[in-house]
């Protein structure tokens with residue numbers, strides 16, 4: 335049995351995660367959820383005074399917006415679409431017949447107008463573009479969403495449906511790169527206060543295929559993505575628990591985001607992987623929250 339399986343098994347045994355029979359699709363106990371809620375309050379304590387506009391979108395987004403985003407060019411392997419039965423009574427009969435004999439009943443499902451949200455910030459860009467030019471001080475937004483990625487794994491830190499808390503900044507190059515740097519500093523400080531071992535590293539997204547390798551190299555060479563890594567299942571291969579992305583003016587150009595003076599906006603987003611951070615805490619301090627170090631409990635607001 336490898337280490338990954340054993341952390342997952344222990345999470346199942348304690349009920350912190352609940353097995354559904356599908357890799358990367360888990361229920362969470364009240365205690366697990368409470369850790370996430372408390373960590374989000376810590377995020378609020380750091381980011382709350384910045385004046386971000388909070389918005390919450392459901393875990394599905396407009397298929398039209400998803401298509402415009404170009405996600406299928408870069409990450410077709412991760413996307414999840416929502417399909418539904420749209421047939422007649424006759425079609426329904428053959429659907430049930432199909433299920434009865436164990437044939438593929440899903441092949442006649444039709445795509446709906448909804449796809450599963452791949453990252454919390456995706457629904458934001460078209461929403462802000464629709465408002466017209468950004469205000470003079472730029473834009474700052476606070477988001478949280480369940481996200482879907484088709485990457486089944488027995489690593490409890492790689493889930494198919496997980497939550498991402500994000501801040502997104504829109505403005506000039508200097509404005510958004512300062513924003514990104516300030517959250518890199520805050521992220522290191524927060525995780526340190528929680529007793530977690532952190533490293534920061536340059537990273538790339540898993541762009542699909544041979545052409546994707548070039549995109550990934552370019553992203554690294556230009557320092558467009560950093561990750562804050564924390565051990566979850568392995569100290570040698572720590573897990574990305576936060577990411578810090580600078581999109582240059584690519585999203586601004588794609589979505590038509592403009593500064594007050596009409597220039598194309600630069601954008602950056604910082605994302606917290608909420609399940610991963612909870613798992614890092616459990617991996618570091620043990621599965622029993624009652625015996626976590628007093629200073630860590632205090633930062634998370636547990637009563638002693």
Ligand code: ATP
Nearest residue numbers: 483491492493496498574575576577605606607610
């Ligand atoms: P990885 O390299 O581990 O696949 P990523 O680079 O794909 O991570 P991002 O696309 O930057 O991650 O997503 C933002 C944050 O969401 C990550 O920093 C991570 O904490 C979290 N995250 C990403 N994928 C998953 C997943 N499959 N399960 C749980 N959390 C995830």
Ligand code: ZN
Nearest residue numbers: 453455500603
């Ligand atoms: Zn984002």
Ligand code: MG
Nearest residue numbers: 483485539540
């Ligand atoms: Mg990934």
